[in-house]
Amino acid sequence: xxxxxxxxxxxxxxxxxxxxxxxxxxxxxxxxxxxxxxxxxxxxxxxxxxxxxxxxxxxxxxxxxxxxxxxxxxxxxxxxxxxxxxxxxxxxxxxxxxxxxxxxxxxxxxxxxxxxxxxxxxxxxxxxxxxxxxxxxxxxxxxxxxxxxxxxxxxxxxxxxxxxxxxxxxxxxxxxxxxxxxxxxxxxxxxxxxxxxxxxxxxxxxxxxxxxxxxxxxxxxxxxxxxxxxxxxxxxxxxxxxxxxxxxxxxxxxxxxxxxxxxxxxxxxxxxxxxxxxxxxxxxxxxxxxxxxxxxxxxxxxxxxxxxxxxxxxxxxxxxxxxxxxxxxxxxxxxxxxxxxxxxxxxxxxxxxxxxxxxxxxxxxxxxxxxxxxxxxxxxxxxxxxxxxxxxxxxxxxxxxxxxxxxxxxxxxxx
Ligand code: PLP
Numbered sequence: 122x123x124x125x126x127x128x129x130x131x132x133x134x135x136x137x138x139x140x141x142x143x144x145x146x147x148x149x150x151x152x153x154x155x156x157x158x159x160x161x162x163x164x165x166x167x168x169x170x171x172x173x174x175x176x177x178x179x180x181x182x183x184x185x186x187x188x189x190x191x192x193x194x195x196x197x198x199x200x201x202x203x204x205x206x207x208x209x210x211x212x213x214x215x216x217x218x219x220x221x222x223x224x225x226x227x228x229x230x231x232x233x234x235x236x237x238x239x240x241x242x243x244x245x246x247x248x249x250x251x252x253x254x255x256x257x258x259x260x261x262x263x264x265x266x267x268x269x270x271x272x273x274x275x276x277x278x279x280x281x282x283x284x285x286x287x288x289x290x291x292x293x294x295x296x297x298x299x300x301x302x303x304x305x306x307x308x309x310x311x312x313x314x315x316x317x318x319x320x321x322x323x324x325x326x327x328x329x330x331x332x333x334x335x336x337x338x339x340x341x342x343x344x345x346x347x348x349x350x351x352x353x354x355x356x357x358x359x360x361x362x363x364x365x366x367x368x369x370x371x372x373x374x375x376x377x378x379x380x381x382x383x384x385x386x387x388x389x390x391x392x393x394x395x396x397x398x399x400x401x402x403x404x405x406x407x408x409x410x411x412x413x414x415x416x417x418x419x420x421x422x423x424x425x426x427x428x429x430x431x432x433x434x435x436x437x438x439x440x441x442x443x444x445x446x447x448x449x450x451x452x453x454x455x456x457x458x459x460x461x462x463x464x465x466x467x468x469x470x471x472x473x474x475x476x477x478x479x480x481x482x483x484x485x486x487x488x489x490x491x492x493x494x495x496x497x498x499x500x501x502x503x504x505x506x507x508x509x510x511x512x513x514x515x516x517x518x519x520x521x522x523x524x525x526x527x528x529x530x531x532x533x534x535x536x
Contacts, residue, residue, distance in 0.1 A: 132157040133508050143478025146513045151296050151324060151457050151504035152482055153346045156410075160349055163409035167402050175401055176375060176392070190401050193408030194391070200411045201322075201341070202332040203358050207390035210357045210364070211404050215323040216246040218342030218357035219290070221394065222319055223250035225367040226340070227288060233259040236286040238316075240265040240273055240302070241494050242295045245487040247321040251290055265291070267494065271298045271447040278310060286316040293325035293341075297486050297502065298447030299430075299457040301325065308337040317363065323347055327506070328426060328455060330419045333358050345403060350410035354403030357394070364390050371396040422507045426456040429505050433514045434458060440518075442525055446495055456505030459486070462521070465528055467499040473527065474501075477520035 133155050138145050147155060167189065173182035175190045191206070198209045212218040227250075231237065237251045241264045255262040263286075265278045273291070282289055289311040294301045308318040317339035325331055327348035333341050340363070345354040359367075369376055369387055376396040378386040387393045414422065431451040438449045442463040448454060462470050471483035482502045485492045492498060503517055 132159070134158065136508060140478045140480070141476050146479045146509075146516045148503040148505065148509065148513065148517060149480045149482050150327075150506035150509075151347070151486075151502060153352070154327060154349045154506050155508065156349050156351070156406075157413050159413050160351070160406050160409045164351065164402050164406050167405050172402075174398055186401055189405050189408070190399070193404040193411075196408045196411040197356055200331075200415065201326065201356075201358060202334055204334060205361060208358055208361050208364065210359065210391045210394045211399055212342070212355045212357050213353055213400070214344035214346070214355035215244075215321060215342045216344075218340075218355055219247050219319065219321065220250045221357055221370045222340045222342070222359070223254045225370050226317070226363065227251070227254045228257075229366075229368065231255075231258045231260050231287045234285065235260040236263055236283065237261070238263045238265060238278075238281045238286050238289045240278075240291050241267060242273065242298055242300075242488065242491050243290070243292055244296050244321065244323065245489070246323070247290050247292055247319075248490065251288065260287070261285075264490070267298075270449070272300050272453065273302045275303070275306065278307060282310050282314050282316065284314050286311070286314050288319060289316050290319040290321070292321040292323070293331070294322075294328065294455050294457070295447070296324050296457060297459050297488050297491055297500070299454045299459065300447055301329070301453075301455060304336045304338055308339070311339075312337070324455065324457065327414075327422075329423050339363055345407040345410065348407075348410050349413060350407035351400075351403045354400045354407050356407075361390065364394070369393055369396065373397045375399075417507060425507055426505050426509075427451070429509060429511065429514055430454050430456055430458070432511060433503075433505075433517070436518055437521070440521065440525075442529075443521070446497075446500060456509075457502065458504070459500045459502045461497065461500050462525055462528075465524070467501045469528070470501045470521075470524055473524040474517070474520045477516070477523065479517055479520045481517075 135155050171185040173186040175187040194209050198206050203209050263281045265281050266274045268274045304320050311318040320338040320341040322341050322343035326343040339360050341358040346352040373396040376393050378388045434451045438445050445460045467483035484499050
């Protein structure tokens with residue numbers, strides 16, 4: 122049994138370093154999370170003992186590797202409450218999963234004059250695949266807007282989703298605004314109009330309990346690396362009947378049933394969508410990350426982040442010269458907090474915070490249409506995870522205060 126939070130000093134040795142002569146405070150978790158020793162050990166163990174290609178060999182190592190790969194799938198299945206292992210497809214990550222749906226289901230189902238509805242807060246990964254599909258198919262791409270305090274506007278969702286809508290694709294949790302969107306409600310709205318609901322779970326699965334059956338999403342994609350697994354591994358969940366009716370995404374080894382000179386048939390789910398040698402070690406690392414999070418408890422992850430946000434958000438909102446984007450109510454907020462300092466470029470702010478050992482992200486966060494809607498070119502983003510502490514929050518707030526004073530020579534304009 123993995124010991125929770127209290128042992129993080131040994132679980133996450135990367136966090137024990139100094140950066141620019143200060144103890145590291147890692148607050149770039151929405152970009153990627155650090156890996157616990159258990160995940161690193163699982164990778165090392167696989168390469169030291171079991172490395173072989175899966176599904177192809179009858180020798181002992183191949184059987185061990187295949188068992189570990191398929192066990193990882195089962196772990197993920199239970200973690201997201203998917204009904205069957207056939208509905209869990211290993212991908213490279215969220216981007217790959219969403220492109221898979223757009224290039225197969227979308228290609229098959231969307232026609233000229235149809236509508237695809239997304240939201241203005243989408244990450245480019247859940248925007249460009251639909252935008253390009255709409256261009257290819259002469260379909261219309263529509264956007265659900267935001268309420269005044271930066272939440273998804275559900276009244277607008279009801280207006281945008283119509284009987285002409287074929288696909289609704291919305292993020293479960295925003296990587297900028299820190300809001301959680303009501304996917305269950307959106308799925309109901311989509312289904313009432315004969316459309317499917319595609320959920321982007323990149324910022325949700327690492328931080329909260331996700332039950333894909335309860336949400337009633339038709340497809341749901343997420344990335345391993347944001348939930349402490351290695352990079353290059355992710356998951357696409359899909360309802361079995363939809364997946365079964367979809368054409369393959371890529372062609373090659375592993376995904377065939379029989380190949381003739383002029384035609385081929387496809388193997389069953391989920392392997393129909395796993396062409397070529399997969400990221401075997403990555404999936405095993407993902408299984409270890411699922412074990413780690415399960416042992417810690419997703420309720421505890423959520424509670425821990427909520428406690429930190431309740432301390433951080435109101436103090437940041439109250440700081441003169443700071444603009445916080447998204448809702449200001451901590452109860453409506455995930456551990457993603459995005460802000461700007463008056464008159465300072467976000468990159469300068471992030472660089473100044475790095476000088477204090479505090480790692481945050483600055484930029485458009487792969488959400489340029491959202492930046493335009495917020496009338497910003499870029500923002501600063503601090504994002505929390507289960508290993509962050511109240512001391513980290515204090516360090517961030519102090520570093521922001523010092524940054525303001527440094528650039529403004531001590532005179533900060535009132536809000
Ligand atoms: N969707 C959201 C909401 C994200 O935050 C991200 C990554 O930042 C992605 C999709 C893309 O994830 P990946 O780059 O792992 O494919």
